[in-house]
Amino acid sequence: MEIDTQTRIAEALLDLALENPTKPVFSMCEIARRAGISRQAIYQKHYKNCADIVKYLRNQMTSQITAVFQQYDPSSGQNAFDYFAYCVIPTIYPDRRLLRCFLTTAIDPTWRSFILKTYGKWGLDHYDTRGKEYHLSDEAVMQFLIESTMAIVETWLSQENPTPPDQFSDDFLKIVRTPIYDLITPR
Numbered sequence: 001m002e003i004d005t006q007t008r009i010a011e012a013l014l015d016l017a018l019e020n021p022t023k024p025v026f027s028m029c030e031i032a033r034r035a036g037i038s039r040q041a042i043y044q045k046h047y048k049n050c051a052d053i054v055k056y057l058r059n060q061m062t063s064q065i066t067a068v069f070q071q072y073d074p075s076s077g078q079n080a081f082d083y084f085a086y087c088v089i090p091t092i093y094p095d096r097r098l099l100r101c102f103l104t105t106a107i108d109p110t111w112r113s114f115i116l117k118t119y120g121k122w123g124l125d126h127y128d129t130r131g132k133e134y135h136l137s138d139e140a141v142m143q144f145l146i147e148s149t150m151a152i153v154e155t156w157l158s159q160e161n162p163t164p165p166d167q168f169s170d171d172f173l174k175i176v177r178t179p180i181y182d183l184i185t186p187r
Helices: 002-019 028-035 039-045 050-071 080-104 111-126 138-157 165-177
Strands: none
Touching (some): 002 028, 002 050, 028 039, 028 050, 050 080, 080 138, 111 138, 138 165
């Protein structure tokens, strides 16, 4: 029953954040009302404040993503984008509502910088970039790649009914393999 209540509280915060995407913090009264429980029940058994709930949700999301990234072996020769498409995308899809919330609302204003820092370091530890060809540092190229990937995922998950991962994984790869220059054509 504790887990069920904890899930209701987290879902209530997600509902509120998605309905009010520019609002960074919600009161425990708002969350309790949405969850259909008393504010005291939240304080006594679960969370001290909204930030605690966000921390719980962030840990839930990042632990899954981190576990998948830890399974990746760069020495296998598999391209990181192929791995992302076929291993990470199916992993994040079940929690797409949570990820959409982190990507499109103000509920966790440090989410993007956290992703950039965490996966930027991971990428730089495992890959060389072609940044020098473009007068960019390796860090700048890695930031561009991560931000581009986040933009694609955000666009995908922000749709009313996102394409299932078994189809979207191929679409993701088509997008990253297509030069930006070729993504549009004149009418």
